[in-house]
Structures are given as C-alpha cells and as structure tokens.
Amino acid sequence: MARTESNTELTLGAVCPAFELECVLCDKALGRDDIYAGPDDPYNRKGLLVAFVSVHCPFVKHMEVAFTALAKKYAGEIATVCICSNDEIAFPEDGPEGMREQGKRLGWDKGTDICTIPYLQDSSQETAREFHAACTPDLYLFDQDRKLVYHAQFDRTRPYRESDGKAGVERHPEIHQAAHGADLEEAIKNLIAGNAPLEHQVPSLGCNIKWK
Numbered sequence: 001m002a003r004t005e006s007n008t009e010l011t012l013g014a015v016c017p018a019f020e021l022e023c024v025l026c027d028k029a030l031g032r033d034d035i036y037a038g039p040d041d042p043y044n045r046k047g048l049l050v051a052f053v054s055v056h057c058p059f060v061k062h063m064e065v066a067f068t069a070l071a072k073k074y075a076g077e078i079a080t081v082c083i084c085s086n087d088e089i090a091f092p093e094d095g096p097e098g099m100r101e102q103g104k105r106l107g108w109d110k111g112t113d114i115c116t117i118p119y120l121q122d123s124s125q126e127t128a129r130e131f132h133a134a135c136t137p138d139l140y141l142f143d144q145d146r147k148l149v150y151h152a153q154f155d156r157t158r159p160y161r162e163s164d165g166k167a168g169v170e171r172h173p174e175i176h177q178a179a180h181g182a183d184l185e186e187a188i189k190n191l192i193a194g195n196a197p198l199e200h201q202v203p204s205l206g207c208n209i210k211w212k
Contacts, residue, residue, distance in 0.1 A: 002207070002208045003205060003206075003207070003208075004134050004135040004205070004206065004207065004208035004209075005134070005135065005203040005204065005205050006133075006134055006135055006138050006139075006151060006152070006153075006203045006204040006205075007132060007134050007203070008151070009132030010131055010132045010140070010148060010151065011148070012148050012149065012151070012197050013147050013148060014147065014148045015145075015146050015147055015148075016032060016048060016050065016140070016142045016146040016147075016148065017032075017127070017130035017131055018031065018032050018033075019031065019032050019083075019120075019122075019127045019130070020032075021083065021120035021121060021122055021127060022120065022121055023114070023115060023118045023119060023120055024096045024099045024100045024103065024119050024120075024121055025100060025103045025104070025108060025109040025115045025118065025119050026109070026111075026114055026115050026118065030081075030114060030118050030120065032048075032146075034114065035048065035079050035081045035114070035118055036048040036079035036081075036142075036146075038144060038145060038146050039144055039145065041079070041144075043076070043079075045076070045077055045078060045079050045144075046077050046078060046143070046144055046191055046192050047077070047078050047079070047141060047142055047143050047144060047149070047188075047191050047192075048078065048079045048080075048081070048141075048142045048146065049071065049078050049079070049080045049081070049139065049140070049141050049142075049184075049188075050081055050083065050131070050139075050140040050141075050142070051067070051080065051081070051082045051083070051137055051138070051139050051140075052082075052083050052084070052085060052128060052131070052133040052135075052136055052137065052138040052139075052209065053082050053083070053084060053136050053137050054084050054086045054091075054094045054136045054207070054209075054210075055084070055093050055094045055098040055099060055101075055102050056091060056093045056094060056098075057136045057137075057206060057207040058159045058161055058207070059135075059136060059137060059158070059159060059205065059206035059207055060136050060137050060206065060207075061159070062157070062158070062159035062179055063137060063154050063155075063157070063179035063181070064102070064106060065106070065179075066154075066155075066178070066179040066180055066181050067137070067154060067179070067181060067184075068106045068107065068108070068117070069181075070181040070184060070185055070188075071117055072107075072116065074188050074192075075116065077188070077192050078141075078188055078191075078192075080117050081117065081118045081119075081120060082103075082108070082117055082118070082119045082120070083119075083120045083121075083122050083127060083128070084099050084119070084120070084121055084122065085122035085125050085127065085128035085133065085209055086136070086209060086210040087125075087210045087211065087212045088121075088123065089212075090210060090212075091210050094210070095121075096121055099119055099121060100119075102119075103115070103117070103119040125209075125211060125212060128209055133209055134208065134209060135204060135205065135206035135207060135208055135209060136206045136207050136209060137154060137204055137206050138151075138204055138206070138209075139151065139152070139153070139154060139184060139204055141184070141187055141188065141191065143191055149187065149190075149191055149197040149198075150184070150187035150190075150191070150197060150198060150201060151201065151204075152183060152184075152187070152201035152202050152203060152204060153183050153184075153202045153203065153204040153205065154179060154181050154183060154184050154204065155179055155180050155181050155182045155183045155184070156174065156175060156182075156183070156202070157174075157175055157176070157177050157178065157179045157180065158175050158176060158205065159176075160176040183202065186198065187201075
C-alpha cells in the first residue's frame with residue numbers, strides 16, 4: 001500500500017465524466033444519468049457525489065460508516081454512487097463478492113428502483129482514468145449541472161495502524177479519531193446553499209488505486 005493524495009487533474013468546474021458500469025448490488029448496468037439526471041432529476045436533488053473506494057483499504061474502512069451516514073443524511077439533496085476500480089486479479093478481496101458484502105453490510109443495497117448507494121465495478125479502470133482518480137477514498141462532488149465543485153478529503157481524520165505504532169508515530173487526538181466527514185459535509189451544505197465552490201480544499205489521502 002502506498003499513501004497517495006488525490007490530484008487536481010479533473011479541475012473544478014469540469015463536467016462529470018459519463019460512465020455506465022455494473023452495480024454489484026442490484027445486478028444491472030447503471031449510467032451516470034440513471035443515478036443523477038442533473039437539472040432534470042425527478043427528485044430535484046442538487047448534485048452528485050462520486051466516491052472511488054475499495055474493500056480492503058484501511059483508509060476506506062476508517063470512514064465507510066461515517067460516509068454512509070452522511071450520504072443517507074443528505075440523500076434527499078445529493079445522489080451518491082461508489083465505484084471500485086482496483087485490479088481484482090491482484091486484489092481478489094476487491095472483486096464483486098467482496099464489494100457486495102461490503103455494500104450490504106453498510107446498507108447501500110436498500111432501495112426501490114435502484115440501490116440507495118449504487119456500488120459499481122470498474123473492471124476496465126477506464127472510468128477511474130476518466131476521473132483521474134488516484135486513491136481510495138477519492139471523492140468528487142458535482143453540482144446540479146454536473147460541474148465539479150469539491151474534490152478533496154472526507155475529513156482530517158486518519159486511521160492509526162499497527163505499522164504507525166511500529167514506526168513511532170504518536171496518536172494525534174484530532175487526527176487519529178473516528179471519522180466524521182466534516183469537510184465533505186461543509187462542501188455539501190455549501191452546494192445546497194447555492195454558494196461558489198469552497199476555496200480551501202485539502203486533498204484526500206488514501207491507498208493508491210491498484211492499477212493493472
């Protein structure tokens with residue numbers, strides 16, 4: 001695992017790349033417009049949150065419960081989709097079975113027409129490359145016109161791993177605590193309020209995407 005930050009290759013204001021991938025939870029292909037129809041959204045939601053995640057990454061494990069709670073809290077305002085692009089041959093735990101177990105454990109499969117939080121497998125990794133995704137988690141928040149307004153961290157918390165202790169890293173009371181999603185929630189509130197994108201955006205930090 002290599003600690004990797006998100007990048008700025010997909011610039012603020014860029015339009016969300018189109019995609020169509022298989023959802024491991026509802027067993028059908030879903031496209032960007034199926035998940036969020038933009039200005040024509042039948043639920044009048046204000047935006048779309050795209051999260052590149054994985055099953056085995058400790059950074060995702062650290063925030064997945066808080067992320068789910070935040071996505072459900074704003075489900076009436078923001079559509080959410082998760083994508084796993086890791087090489088499932090080299091990392092079989094990140095394949096469809098592991099993804100399905102993770103999604104069901106977190107309740108992403110609860111929905112009527114489609115899942116509450118669709119979980120898509122990007123086996124070709126083409127979607128990750130379109131987004132210039134670099135790490136897990138890598139979070140992209142788009143407005144009603146599908147323009148990027150936030151591409152940054154979930155919050156400033158980080159997992160404290162056994163390897164950190166062995167390396168002599170001391171626990172920090174504000175960093176090594178339970179994830180809360182304050183940074184992403186601020187961006188969501190800012191979007192809902194109709195304000196300009198936040199100027200201060202701290203890159204996300206996580207495991208590198210496992211490219212083929």
